Amino acid sequence: MTRPTLTQATGAAHSRILGIGAARGENVVTNDDISGPINSSDEWIQQRTGIITRRRAGAETDVLDLSEAAARQAIAAAGLTGSDIDAVILSTVTYFEQTPAGAAVLADRLGATPAAAYDISAACAGYCYGIGQADALVRSGAAHHVLVIGAEKMSAFIDPTDRSISFLLGDGAGAAVVGPSDFAGIGPTIWGSDGSRAKAVGQTHTWLELRDNPELGWPTLRQDGQSVFKWAAFEMPKIAQQALDAAGVTADQIQAFVPHQANMRIIDQMAKQLHLPASVVIGRDIADTGNTSSASIPLATDRLLQEGAVKSGDLALQIGFGAGLVYAAQVVVLP
Amino acid sequence: MANSEQEILAGLAEIVSEETGLPTESVLPEKSFTDDLDIDSLSMMTIVTLAEEKFDVRIPDDEVKNLVTVGDAVSFIAKAQA
Numbered sequence: 001m002t003r004p005t006l007t008q009a010t011g012a013a014h015s016r017i018l019g020i021g022a023a024r025g026e027n028v029v030t031n032d033d034i035s036g037p038i039n040s041s042d043e044w045i046q047q048r049t050g051i052i053t054r055r056r057a058g059a060e061t062d063v064l065d066l067s068e069a070a071a072r073q074a075i076a077a078a079g080l081t082g083s084d085i086d087a088v089i090l091s092t093v094t095y096f097e098q099t100p101a102g103a104a105v106l107a108d109r110l111g112a113t114p115a116a117a118y119d120i121s122a123a124c125a126g127y128c129y130g131i132g133q134a135d136a137l138v139r140s141g142a143a144h145h146v147l148v149i150g151a152e153k154m155s156a157f158i159d160p161t162d163r164s165i166s167f168l169l170g171d172g173a174g175a176a177v178v179g180p181s182d183f184a185g186i187g188p189t190i191w192g193s194d195g196s197r198a199k200a201v202g203q204t205h206t207w208l209e210l211r212d213n214p215e216l217g218w219p220t221l222r223q224d225g226q227s228v229f230k231w232a233a234f235e236m237p238k239i240a241q242q243a244l245d246a247a248g249v250t251a252d253q254i255q256a257f258v259p260h261q262a263n264m265r266i267i268d269q270m271a272k273q274l275h276l277p278a279s280v281v282i283g284r285d286i287a288d289t290g291n292t293s294s295a296s297i298p299l300a301t302d303r304l305l306q307e308g309a310v311k312s313g314d315l316a317l318q319i320g321f322g323a324g325l326v327y328a329a330q331v332v333v334l335p
Numbered sequence: 336m337a338n339s340e341q342e343i344l345a346g347l348a349e350i351v352s353e354e355t356g357l358p359t360e361s362v363l364p365e366k367s368f369t370d371d372l373d374i375d376s377l378s379m380m381t382i383v384t385l386a387e388e389k390f391d392v393r394i395p396d397d398e399v400k401n402l403v404t405v406g407d408a409v410s411f412i413a414k415a416q417a
């Protein structure tokens with residue numbers, strides 16, 4: 001008997017972001033609110049990070065609540081309803097349930113059942129990982145409308161006495177719906193990892209270590225700030241440049257640069273290394289949102305759109321980078 | 336090509352000046368990056384990275400804490416080039 005020929009899926013010729021949405025933690029936390037336990041000051045924090053205030057969620061708000069709020073906006077902005085979504089990708093490192101994935105619960109809340117749904121763990125690069133996957137899913141025919149969410153409740157992962165990263169962190173979610181397009185709306189994703197540097201950013205100890213030694217207490221985030229700064233500020237612009245090159249555009253043809261909002265000093269150095277012309281608007285949402293890990297890029301993008309600094313159809317270069325180490329960058333047409 | 340310590344000092348002074356706005360004349364071998372030149376840890380990493388590029392040397396991240404004075408950095412770069 002001859003083997004029958006299988007049908008393989010084929011997808012849309014092009015994809016683009018159809019709509020985005022944003023949700024921030026409801027509380028404004030000032031530098032004065034948090035400087036005591038780290039023996040610091042508003043001036044020191046602003047000078048080191050560019051952060052004036054950060055947004056954090058209350059005890060009753062979890063990462064899925066933030067996700068749902070941002071996702072509903074993105075779906076509406078795309079002119080769709082929950083039932084139009086057939087894949088949900090949730091990027092988070094602060095959904096504190098090993099299984100099932102938060103994405104499936106979220107899909108159900110949004111009326112997107114039976115969408116394919118899974119979480120990804122790519123820390124601050126997670127949103128760009130998700131956009132890269134969504135682009136591939138739509139163009140391969142594996143999905144038609146993909147919801148990508150970067151969502152974090154980083155405040156659940158901090159140590160108030162930690163001077164390396166905790167004081168930077170905020171809570172929020174950003175979402176994007178990716179779907180078929182009659183023009184190329186997402187450039188090639190340049191992505192990668194360097195697990196040899198896994199210790200540069202990560203949690204203080206594992207959940208198993210906590211189980212076996214409860215005295216260790218709740219794990220929190222730590223980073224080797226200087227080492228991470230050097231990598232982010234000087235190596236990541238090379239990745240961003242590769243994303244521009246792969247998309248076939250130059251720095252003077254884009255309207256916005258939206259890097260992960262890790263630290264204003266990193267953002268400034270990246271812009272310098274990329275030789276961006278003054279006409280390029282730079283996402284600086286970190287100043288009053290803080291570092292929200294995988295949520296930071298869609299939050300910053302949404303803000304630029306809401307404030308009218310950029311408009312639909314403009315080109316934005318986005319790059320995420322963080323714990324892994326992992327990174328991903330692409331050029332997108334703004335919705 | 337290896338630079339003399341004088342050339343390294345001059346090149347380093349340019350980098351420090353660019354990063355901090357301090358005049359190049361103030362970047363002297365005995366000056367402490369932190370205490371005298373008021374350079375914070377992130378600016379220090381910027382200076383180190385630009386020095387690596389300028390002098391074609393590798394300065395490991397865990398070596399940076401040992402570069403207390405400008406002279407320490409000049410010596411390290413000179414040795415790394417040798």
